[in-house]
Amino acid sequence: MSKKEISLATVKEHNKPEDLWVIIEDKVYDVTKFQNEHPGGEDSLIEVAGRDGTREFLMAGHSSEAREIMVKYYLGDLAASDRKKKCPVSDPITDQVDATNASNEPAATKQCCILH
Ligand code: HEM
Numbered sequence: 001m002s003k004k005e006i007s008l009a010t011v012k013e014h015n016k017p018e019d020l021w022v023i024i025e026d027k028v029y030d031v032t033k034f035q036n037e038h039p040g041g042e043d044s045l046i047e048v049a050g051r052d053g054t055r056e057f058l059m060a061g062h063s064s065e066a067r068e069i070m071v072k073y074y075l076g077d078l079a080a081s082d083r084k085k086k087c088p089v090s091d092p093i094t095d096q097v098d099a100t101n102a103s104n105e106p107a108a109t110k111q112c113c114i115l116h
Helices: 008-013 042-047 054-059 064-073 092-099
Strands: 019-024 027-030 074-078
Touching: 008 019, 019 042, 019 054, 027 064, 064 074
Parallel strands: none
Antiparallel strands: 019 027, 027 074
């Protein structure tokens, strides 16, 4: 159920409390109407308005219920050309492939993820 692709430049235009988009895991959400209901407060959403809030979202440790709510606010995917490599927590496989070729260290020892 893939929707349209949205560029980073477009997301950046929606960086105000009254018009608030956020990118989480390469997906774009319009959370303008969700701000007042957000259990984590409006401020945490305003802080990441118009940008990538993946890191903050993951740090807050959202439940599967939160993930279900997100679906309602999903607008589309971030344009492929604007996606970049994120922290290893969200993308361990690519990170290992890309980052370890030049090193003698086994990939597993380079992982900084505290969740596993
Ligand atoms: C569409 C996006 C989001 C949805 C639907 C959402 C939903 C929720 C829900 C339902 C909770 C209650 C706890 C839980 O069930 O996990 C929560 C807590 C929280 N959220 Fe979000 N959230 C979103 C985005 C974000 C973002 C981008 C941030 C940070 C920039 C954030 C920060 C927090 C924090 C800090 C809490 C913890 C509140 C506490 O434990 O006192 N959330 N969120």
